[in-house]
Amino acid sequence: MKVGGKHYRTVWMEGHTVYFIEQNLLPFEFLIRMSAGYGQTCHAIRTMQVRGAGAIGAVAGFAMAQAFIEAEERRDHSIIEKAKSEIESTRPTARNLFYAVEKVYTAGCTSPAMALAEALGIADKDAEDCRKIGEYGNSLIKDGFRIETHCNAGWLAFVDYGSALSPVYKAHSEGKHIFVYADETRPRSQGARLTAWELHEEGVPHTIIPDNAGAWLMSQGKVDIMITGADRIAANGDTANKIGTFEKALAAKALGIPFYIAAPLSTFDLDCNTGKDIPIEERGPDEVLYAEGPDEKGVMRKIRLASPGSGALNPAFDVTPAGLISGIITEKGVIGATSDGVMGVMKG
Ligand code: MRU
Numbered sequence: 001m002k003v004g005g006k007h008y009r010t011v012w013m014e015g016h017t018v019y020f021i022e023q024n025l026l027p028f029e030f031l032i033r034m035s036a037g038y039g040q041t042c043h044a045i046r047t048m049q050v051r052g053a054g055a056i057g058a059v060a061g062f063a064m065a066q067a068f069i070e071a072e073e074r075r076d077h078s079i080i081e082k083a084k085s086e087i088e089s090t091r092p093t094a095r096n097l098f099y100a101v102e103k104v105y106t107a108g109c110t111s112p113a114m115a116l117a118e119a120l121g122i123a124d125k126d127a128e129d130c131r132k133i134g135e136y137g138n139s140l141i142k143d144g145f146r147i148e149t150h151c152n153a154g155w156l157a158f159v160d161y162g163s164a165l166s167p168v169y170k171a172h173s174e175g176k177h178i179f180v181y182a183d184e185t186r187p188r189s190q191g192a193r194l195t196a197w198e199l200h201e202e203g204v205p206h207t208i209i210p211d212n213a214g215a216w217l218m219s220q221g222k223v224d225i226m227i228t229g230a231d232r233i234a235a236n237g238d239t240a241n242k243i244g245t246f247e248k249a250l251a252a253k254a255l256g257i258p259f260y261i262a263a264p265l266s267t268f269d270l271d272c273n274t275g276k277d278i279p280i281e282e283r284g285p286d287e288v289l290y291a292e293g294p295d296e297k298g299v300m301r302k303i304r305l306a307s308p309g310s311g312a313l314n315p316a317f318d319v320t321p322a323g324l325i326s327g328i329i330t331e332k333g334v335i336g337a338t339s340d341g342v343m344g345v346m347k348g
Contacts, residue, residue, distance in 0.1 A: 001155040001169075003030060003201060009127065009159050011050060011059045013120060016069050018062045020050045023156060027197035028294045038066040038083045045090040045097075048188070052157020053231045053267055054126045057096025061119035063087045064104035068112040080108070092279045093240055093317050095232040095269045096126075123159045129264035129331035130161035137167025137227065137262055137329040141176060145224040148181040148214060151242035152194035153229025153262065163229040163262040165198065167329065172204045180206035181223065183214060185242060187287040187314060211244055215251035226252050227329070230263035237322030237335075238275030239263075243315055249324040261320075262329040275319035288312035 001008060011020040018041050022031040033049060035041040041063035044050045050059045067083030087101050100122050108115030141147065151157075153164035161169065171178050180199055185191035192208045199206040209217065217223050226248060232240045239245075239261050252259035272278050289306045306312065328335040 001160060001198070001202070009123070010052075010055045010156050011062070011123065011159060013062045013065070013116075013123070016066060018044075018059060018066065020044060020055075020059060021156065022049050023051055023194065024049055025300075026156070027193055027200075028298070028300075035066075037070055038063040038087065041066060042086050042090050045087075051190075052152060053094040053096045053229065054130065054158030054163070054264065055156065056091055056094045057100040057266060058119075058123040058126050058159050060087050060090070060097040061100035061104045061122045064101050064108065065112070065115040065119040068104075068108040068115040072112050080105075091281060093231045093281045095267050096264075098269075099266045126158055126264065126266070127160035129266070130155075130158045130163055130166050132331040133163055133262050133264065133329050134161055134166030134170035136331075136334055137164075137260070138170040138174065140225060140227075140258070140260065140329070140334070141167055141171040141178060142224070143176045144178070145171075145176070146179045146181065146222055148183065148209075148217070148223045148226040148248070149195060150183040150191065150214075150226075150228045150245050150248055151185045152190035152198070154195055154198040156194050156198060157229060162198075163264065163329075164227040165195070167227065167262065168199075168204060169202055172202065178204065180204055181209050181214075181217060182206055183211050183244065183248070184208055185244065186211055189291075190242070214248050215255070218251055218255045218257050223252075223257055225258045225260065227260045227262055230261045230267050230328075231317055232272065232278050233261070233263060233268045233328065234272040234274050234278060235268075235270045236274050237325060237328065238278070239320045239322070239325060239328070240275065240278045240280065240317045241320065243318050246318040246320045246324075249320040253324045258326040259324060260327050260329055260334075261325055264331050275321065278317075278319060280318070281316040283314045283316050285312035285314055288314050 018035040071079040107118035154162035182191040182195040230239045
């Protein structure tokens, strides 16, 4: 995707160095960071400098490849197992992370060069899968549609294109007149900060809405379709995504609004039979109690929003049951739901 007229991927690797767009500073500052070793790359995932299921997956694959390279350079193969568990403990919910680490680990058992090739291939495939998701998802978007989305499942959350926003970009590029409602997505505000910034860069008409406005807008006939991303999809179609997705799906179902998930097949985890098997990350209370942003001089400040003396609970994801999902847009087509809520029929 283009930033200031230049094409960027969210994460990439040159030689043994990982490069990524620093997401914690967006939309106030556009900065590319680099990481020379797997430890630093883990830090970037843990602190959400890189975030979003596909981007986390690609960068975790890069980290695993860096570990094989470091192990060979230092002639210390104990690094590999240590690195694998360190990378896997950075973020627990996004399936793409574990998918990429497993694949690169298996390739690296042949040689570090194979690990690197596998990691680069995973990143390329992520971009191509998301491009195809855009094509299939576009077929669901009619001229004039008003689309609601939650969190950021745009190109920043993947290597390129995005999942939920890829159909939006495709529809816009074809000249369809669309409008996007971006849920602000507290507590980290990925919608207000990242989705809104992406849509602005792409020239897509949009507005930010408070997280609690979705049901009201739907009830007023202002939302034609809702599309969100996914962090992990269980075998029965139950889907973990950013906290707040579940209640949007409940509202959409009650009000007869189509609710779609967009995700590559690398987000499916067939070892999870249902959503109950998906591990849900719980993050620290400060994300709820404080907000961060630049003051009038551009200096980043952290201010307390909540009553001093109170703590906060901060589950990062929730699970939307398959029965509330109209379909899952993948790189192979749209998986439709049957009336009993089980995903099954492939279209496309
Ligand atoms: O905690 P994050 O920002 O890494 O959350 C993941 C997500 O980006 C969302 O849940 C998204 O909707 C699905 S992943 C593209």
